[in-house]
Amino acid sequence: MKEIVVASGKGGVGKTTVAASLAVFLNSQGAKVFTADADVDAPDLLLTLGGGRTVLSIEVEASRKAEVDDRKCTGCGKCLNACPFGAMVEASDGKATVVALMCEGCGVCGLICPAGAIEVKKAQTGVITVEETRYGFMCATGKLRLGEHNSGHLVASIRNIARRKAQDMGSDVIVIDAAPGIGCPVIASITGADYVIAVTEPTPAAKRNLERLSSVVRHFGVPAGVVINMSGYSGDFEIALKEWVKRELGFQVLGEVPVDHEVVKALVHMMPVVSFNPDAEASRSLMSIAERVRREVL
Amino acid sequence: MRALRKKNIGTPVIAVTGGKGGTGKSTVAVNLAAGLSSSGLRVMLVDVDVDGPSCAMLLGVELGAGEEVKTFLPVINEKKCVGCRKCVEVCPEHALIGLQGETPRLFEELCSGCRACQIVCEHLAVEESGKTIGTIYTKSSDGITLIVGELRPTEPRSPLMARATVLRAMSELKNGGYDLAIFDTSPGVHNAVAQPLWVSDRALAVTEPTPLGVHDLRFVLDLAKEIGLPVEIILNKADIPGGLKDELLTTARERGVRIIAEIPFDREVLHSYMVGAPAVKKAPESLAGRALKYLVSSVDKMLKGGEI
Numbered sequence: 269m270k271e272i273v274v275a276s277g278k279g280g281v282g283k284t285t286v287a288a289s290l291a292v293f294l295n296s297q298g299a300k301v302f303t304a305d306a307d308v309d310a311p312d313l314l315l316t317l318g319g320g321r322t323v324l325s326i327e328v329e330a331s332r333k334a335e336v337d338d339r340k341c342t343g344c345g346k347c348l349n350a351c352p353f354g355a356m357v358e359a360s361d362g363k364a365t366v367v368a369l370m371c372e373g374c375g376v377c378g379l380i381c382p383a384g385a386i387e388v389k390k391a392q393t394g395v396i397t398v399e400e401t402r403y404g405f406m407c408a409t410g411k412l413r414l415g416e417h418n419s420g421h422l423v424a425s426i427r428n429i430a431r432r433k434a435q436d437m438g439s440d441v442i443v444i445d446a447a448p449g450i451g452c453p454v455i456a457s458i459t460g461a462d463y464v465i466a467v468t469e470p471t472p473a474a475k476r477n478l479e480r481l482s483s484v485v486r487h488f489g490v491p492a493g494v495v496i497n498m499s500g501y502s503g504d505f506e507i508a509l510k511e512w513v514k515r516e517l518g519f520q521v522l523g524e525v526p527v528d529h530e531v532v533k534a535l536v537h538m539m540p541v542v543s544f545n546p547d548a549e550a551s552r553s554l555m556s557i558a559e560r561v562r563r564e565v566l
Numbered sequence: 567m568r569a570l571r572k573k574n575i576g577t578p579v580i581a582v583t584g585g586k587g588g589t590g591k592s593t594v595a596v597n598l599a600a601g602l603s604s605s606g607l608r609v610m611l612v613d614v615d616v617d618g619p620s621c622a623m624l625l626g627v628e629l630g631a632g633e634e635v636k637t638f639l640p641v642i643n644e645k646k647c648v649g650c651r652k653c654v655e656v657c658p659e660h661a662l663i664g665l666q667g668e669t670p671r672l673f674e675e676l677c678s679g680c681r682a683c684q685i686v687c688e689h690l691a692v693e694e695s696g697k698t699i700g701t702i703y704t705k706s707s708d709g710i711t712l713i714v715g716e717l718r719p720t721e722p723r724s725p726l727m728a729r730a731t732v733l734r735a736m737s738e739l740k741n742g743g744y745d746l747a748i749f750d751t752s753p754g755v756h757n758a759v760a761q762p763l764w765v766s767d768r769a770l771a772v773t774e775p776t777p778l779g780v781h782d783l784r785f786v787l788d789l790a791k792e793i794g795l796p797v798e799i800i801l802n803k804a805d806i807p808g809g810l811k812d813e814l815l816t817t818a819r820e821r822g823v824r825i826i827a828e829i830p831f832d833r834e835v836l837h838s839y840m841v842g843a844p845a846v847k848k849a850p851e852s853l854a855g856r857a858l859k860y861l862v863s864s865v866d867k868m869l870k871g872g873e874i
Contacts (some may be wrong), residue, residue, distance in 0.1 A: 280588010309754030449617030
């Protein structure tokens, strides 16, 4: 079983479009497909593939958070200075309180507190579900509370659940839709995967972020190919970008997906463009990219 | 007890955020900065999208040399270490391993720099060295002071880098001399986004009229509510064919949030994006250029009216 991760340094360049199209295409070619949404802050893969029956629902410990005992806190302020994330702040009564959104649960506040007023506790748990999509294959996705997001730990849980379930079902491939960026959740998506599809667009900002993503991908030793989305409007820049990807990054260009109104329409209808309109120019490109990935990775 | 948001500075701070990636956060941020700077305000623009900063490129600014940001990294002094394993037990990242009586070994990649090991060591055996997690660049150009935080690739801890960038900006703002600071955030609703929002007076959430844009915007509105931050919506690519403008209007109304600007889809924006010149300057009379100028004057009015 192979794990293919769709990632991008910059957000909004088309990860979900590529991931959904790849999954639908591979499925149509007879491969046993499983999908996982590792972008827990903007979990859009299941929306695009169309969720249905929930086949599995597992509660996971999403994070740990510090908690201050008001009765014990003396308001000395030591924890405010010690917290590496600035999550300990002064409350209106002068005592310390935790901004849960910024707490990573390291527990330094508790160690430094002379009054023993702080404890790190298991926070609200989240639920990871596996749902059957309208195409029949499965999608693992996280349903989480605010502030329980973006941790590599959580992405690892989603991947583990997906892997276990996919193995049970005898799947050939797991398509993982990663978060944008290069931080912890992206690293957790990439490590140990079989292939990374790095999606980019022909703009200087996206190129720079592709370069940053490529150093992460290389560091973890995962083979990768590049998809240039929204192709066709930047002329020379795009030609130079393709050369640069091959020469400087050492990655193959899997293909280009042209700017196409059908992609926007498909987005609005919450469908992968390859099934919304298989004859659209963008769909044909996405399918030939998917075919290339199938030949080379599966 | 409710947490207090305190910034200890007088300068108004606006965060440009938005949940989904690629909705136009940085485009809005650089155009606001360029437009307000042209109208005579002293503007600081802070790129806190540490995973993928792009403001410098969109302004056509070369950043030059930056300053490395280091976090704490423990070095265990073998002569002082008694092998009690307290540091091993307390490390939340399991970055230290070792048997009783041994000097623990450090797995540098796992260390978050929290200092828990140093705090618990009674023998002062945990000494300090630094780990570079990224770089902060500062550059003044065209009347704008630009501060950019950039996470070092392979380093996973975006929130620490975002925090370092925010703290740098805040300490610069304390010296005075600015009328406004604009913070451009990462996509998402995680800790690295919460860091700049926490010190902001107002958030502008940039979204697009697609189901995913509406879906992800809701997370941002929840986040702003959670930390008690006033928020307004900017609708970008407002006129894309088949767009769900009505659904966005409904969401905004239900949440009691105003939509303060609608920016049409316009190839001129794309062009200005490519060449590194904000549309308010490069194409002020284009459709999007005019919408962005209108946004600039709205924010200017909010500032002058003391609303921010």
